[in-house]
Amino acid sequence: MRRIEELAAISEDTEGVTRTFGTPAFLAGSALVRSWMENSGLETRLDNIGNVRGRLVSHNPNAKTFVLASHIDTVVNAGKYDGPLGVLLGLDMLEQLIAQQVELPFHIELIAFSDEEGVRFHTTYLGSKVVAGSFDPGLLAKQDDNGLTLADAISMMGGHLGHLAADAIPAPNWLGYFEVHIEQGPVLWERQIPVALVTAIAGQQRIELTWCGMAGHAGTVPMGMRRDALAGVAEFVLLVEEFGRKHQHELVATVGKLDVRHAASNVIPGEVVCSLDLRSADAARLQVAYEELRALTEALAARRGLELHWHLIQYTPPVACDAGMNTLLAQAIADSGHEVVALVSGAGHDAVPISAVAPATMLFVRCFEGISHNPLERVELADLAATLPVTDRFLSLLIASH
Structure with missing residues (x-):
């Protein structure tokens, strides 16, 4: 929660939180997240679309890669939790594995995607599309409200347009994908349940x-x-x-x-x-x-x-989450003592483009009155504390199954 507050303090304005793709505030936020990853012992890099990537390497060099991810860009006048919660909770998961010296049967990569909201260039999923290998080069000509192209913005961030394709994880190398996100709806709040299994994305x-x-x-x-x-x-x-x-x-x-x-x-x-x-x-x-x-x-x-x-x-198009991954996640929820509630997400998530190349699953965390894309967006400490055993259990079940 301290990390969430510290990241939220980095904004383009003083009302709410605003960190749109490629802005100085976005770059400062990315640098902070990368420093946390490095201090935790991950191998880090900033790829050419601006994704912050931290890797925990398996003893098996030929192992596949499991990705934990969400985004750190925001809408204008946003809340603190939409996106960053999943990234920082993923970092906590990896810190636990490092502390326990768990021997990994697969690589784990934590990714803070650069542009899920699509505010600046009226696109979505720029970061996750690059990682999935589905980025459309035709988007590079799109302009922001000041006439600056996406290509210009990437170059100003230090990215190389010719290397975007190389930042993808090849489809055969994917083991799966896990994203934790606030619900952005009122179901869990009304039912007083901390987490839910996402079955599909509208x-x-x-x-x-x-x-x-x-x-x-x-x-x-x-x-x-x-x-x-x-x-x-x-x-x-x-x-x-x-x-x-x-x-x-x-x-x-x-x-x-x-x-x-x-x-x-x-x-x-x-x-x-x-x-x-x-x-x-x-x-x-x-x-x-x-x-x-x-x-x-x-x-x-x-x-x-x-x-x-x-x-x-x-x-x-609508996306169904992976049945196998969802079975493990449902078990983790039940093992942690919670009712397994299944929800369809009306909001889009980076899991959408990733699901085309990898088995994807998502966990929703209850948020205050379902409010999101608003400075009132909030996650209760008790709900976050209830989420941690679920995510840790899910990862242990996944490791045990491989």
Whole structure:
């Protein structure tokens, strides 16, 4: 908990915690985490996408690698636990193995991923995609709000663009992947249970919509003759909310970003850009909802005389956690005296790209009222203390099985 507080003190601003990919605050946080890894006896390095990586080596040089990981980047005005909890708890797990001089049948690598949230370049999983070998070089041309490209940011961090592929762990070398994360939902809090087994991660689609109407003088254009882009978006936001409520047992839908171009109090908005985030654990339902919402939105735009540009930014299919790994984790939860609660994660995690190359499992830890992406985000000390025996037991079961 002291480490979590110390890392949280490193931020781009004084309200909440903000450490976005490649910023001075992010680099300072990375350096701190790396120093903790080094002081614990791990072999450390910073790879070319900015992941902090610490390795505990097996006596068998040909052994496969098991990865413990989460991320240390944040959203804007974030909490302290989303991401760092998993990294620092993983470090604690390895410190226990070192102290006990456990002979490892496989290598263990602890990774603090550099960019899970995707705030700066409107991407997600940059760090974990590099480690999984699925990084898309086409992303290097993406720009942040200041016009700086991802390629520029990587170079400014000291990374080499030509070496990104070499930072991947080859698929045959993976033994598995384990990520601990706060639930970011209220189920565990309401049921007063400290941990849960994650069975799947919902798929998601992120869309950027540009609405074009006609800018005009707020005092001279009659109400019936306007093509107000912002009024159209306002109706769209309510449409999305209604759609989400109607299908709430299958999906969630959110408009979280709004940009009124050339905004002024005395100008009718002529162009507005907004986001749409659509998520479901059912791949077929996600696709159907996507098409239904697109049709409803295009009809709305046509009725209001607005030009609509619909751009799919990201599609991530739902992911099922590995049955074998989940069996071990469920046993560890039960052995530690807790009810085995199975949950589907509505939030995305680095386990998504990693699951394409390795058996992945996740453990959720209860957080205060399910609040996340918010300075009020909190994990109770008692819940963290209850988590430690579960993670240690899981790792001992995994070692014993190999």
